[in-house]
Amino acid sequence: MAPLLEINNLRVEFRSRGLFRPHKPFVAVNDVSVSIEAGQTLGLVGESGSGKTTLARSVLRLTRAASGSIRFDGHEVTEFGRVPLWYQRRVQAIFQDPTASLNPSWSVQDIIAEPLRVHTDLSGAERAARVSTLMEQVGLDPGLDHQRPAAFSGGQRQRIGIARALATEPDLIVCDEPVSALDVSTQSTIVNLLNDVQRETGVAYLFIGHDLGLMRHVSDRLAVMYHGKLVEEGPAETIYTDPQQDYTRRLLDAAPGFDPAEQQRKRDARTTRAASQVLEESTV
Ligand SMILES: Nc1ncnc2c1ncn2[C@@H]1O[C@H](COP(=O)(O)OP(=O)(O)O)[C@@H](O)[C@H]1O
Numbered sequence: 001m002a003p004l005l006e007i008n009n010l011r012v013e014f015r016s017r018g019l020f021r022p023h024k025p026f027v028a029v030n031d032v033s034v035s036i037e038a039g040q041t042l043g044l045v046g047e048s049g050s051g052k053t054t055l056a057r058s059v060l061r062l063t064r065a066a067s068g069s070i071r072f073d074g075h076e077v078t079e080f081g082r083v084p085l086w087y088q089r090r091v092q093a094i095f096q097d098p099t100a101s102l103n104p105s106w107s108v109q110d111i112i113a114e115p116l117r118v119h120t121d122l123s124g125a126e127r128a129a130r131v132s133t134l135m136e137q138v139g140l141d142p143g144l145d146h147q148r149p150a151a152f153s154g155g156q157r158q159r160i161g162i163a164r165a166l167a168t169e170p171d172l173i174v175c176d177e178p179v180s181a182l183d184v185s186t187q188s189t190i191v192n193l194l195n196d197v198q199r200e201t202g203v204a205y206l207f208i209g210h211d212l213g214l215m216r217h218v219s220d221r222l223a224v225m226y227h228g229k230l231v232e233e234g235p236a237e238t239i240y241t242d243p244q245q246d247y248t249r250r251l252l253d254a255a256p257g258f259d260p261a262e263q264q265r266k267r268d269a270r271t272t273r274a275a276s277q278v279l280e281e282s283t284v
Pocket residue numbers: 014015017026028046047048049050051052053054055
């Protein structure tokens with residue numbers, strides 16, 4: 001079976017913004033080929049500036065300066081003029097800063113119902129019922145649906161963003177550093193939530209992150225980018241236990257305390273903290 005998303009020889013060039021070498025385009029993504037199977041997670045890692053967001057934006061068609069091929073379920077995304085509604089429905093996104101991506105003057109109800117208004121012909125009452133279900137699914141109290149984003153913590157705001165992304169029952173969610181702005185204990189609760197959601201719905205993720213401990217927890221396959229190029233890609237466990245490239249090895253070495261036993265202890269500690277965090281969050 002063909003992958004859900006298949007990227008081949010993707011290249012994204014930006015015109016130089018600086019004074020230097022103004023005619024030489026800057027290659028942010030250089031000949032990258034990766035794919036994602038339905039229901040699976042591709043983790044994408046690499047230092048800041050390595051082209052991860054540019055790749056994600058190309059998939060979402062927010063960056064159009066792409067050459068090469070991005071095929072989604074048999075359709076060539078790079079040939080879209082206007083992004084078709086069906087693609088918006090099937091490919092959703094969650095970003096790093098939940099505050100910036102939620103309209104501060106809308107209620108949670110309005111925010112989560114918006115994609116339902118655009119993509120379904122549900123009645124107002126049906127939308128409200130669906131919003132309640134979605135809020136429960138992401139661990140938010142549906143009784144808070146008239147509150148605005150400011151009333152929620154960072155982790156809860158990211159839950160709102162996840163509920164909104166799930167509203168259209170997408171096949172793929174592009175998650176660009178969805179937990180990087182959250183404190184460590186909240187990070188693991190959100191990662192666990194995304195894993196649960198995947199088990200329940202079969203959604204696939206393109207998951208960008210830089211905490212290699214957390215990435216191991218979410219990724220089926222892992223892709224490593226460096227200066228716009230894909231340096232290594234494969235089953236996540238293989239890359240963690242037996243990285244083939246020096247760059248990957250250095251990334252792993254640089255990850256704080258990346259000794260598997262040590263990581264496990266940290267994860268256990270995080271899970272314990274996370275459990276108390278969930279209690280705190282649910283009492284807000
Ligand atoms: N719109 C743009 N115009 C020019 N350069 C850009 C633009 N977007 C990103 N870049 C450059 O492309 C490179 C990769 O950026 P990005 O994809 O955001 O990396 P990452 O997400 O891995 O940190 C960076 O050097 C960045 O400055």
